[in-house]
């Protein structure tokens with residue numbers, strides 16, 4: 001089953017929800033960046049959130065960036081997402097390893113430690129919208145829950161998870177964002193809180209063989225859940241040899257000449273997908289000529 005996400009409502013529009021299954025996306029990121037288990041868990045969670053938050057944007061050209069700058073050994077994470085489920089991202093320190101606090105649970109919170117989460121929405125205006133919040137637990141889902149409550153005044157519940165096989169590959173991954181819309185009754189809020197508290201972790205449910213649709217439809221059982229939309233999710237990077245060449249062309253003549261004089265090929269690595277672009281000296285000379 002390929003990765004996908006769903007969008008829906010319940011209780012006659014008082015609640016909206018997003019759910020995502022992101023096993024391949026998390027595994028792709030893990031392999032592409034050679035991530036340690038903690039780094040793979042952290043990035044997998046943020047990519048899952050990115051996919052769903054990207055789908056909250058209106059226009060095809062809108063771009064969402066989730067950025068975490070933190071004091072913990074992972075140092076930081078960046079994820080971008082478009083409204084069509086295309087996500088990409090990286091962590092600053094892919095090798096981070098920490099002892100577990102609870103058996104079988106990766107210590108993502110301490111890997112991030114103190115820091116700031118920025119939510120940047122580029123919707124084609126001169127300046128992008130930027131919302132920021134201090135990290136609460138560093139577990140990412142709780143931090144986003146807090147972000148929605150404080151920065152967007154939308155009571156939300158965010159669940160994100162990545163589960164691994166014994167050999168370190170991703171076994172399952174996914175999550176959901178449930179939001180209470182303005183005008184929702186107190187009854188709905190209380191009912192929802194009780195149900196969410198009683199819910200098992202999302203990766204446990206996925207691992208039991210439940211789909212994300214089943215998890216959310218059961219969560220809203222009796223509250224008229226309605227799934228409105230379903231779309232694919234994938235790790236997609238739009239880097240290319242042409243774009244990398246353009247980037248090199250933008251360097252100063254002096255810098256280019258210096259690289260040519262060194263006589264060694266240049267390797268440019270894409271931050272987002274770790275793809276390598278190699279430019280031999282002859283090609284650098286070509287770029288230099290076009291420089292004019």
Ligand code: ZN
Nearest residue numbers: 237239270273
């Ligand atoms: Zn790339």
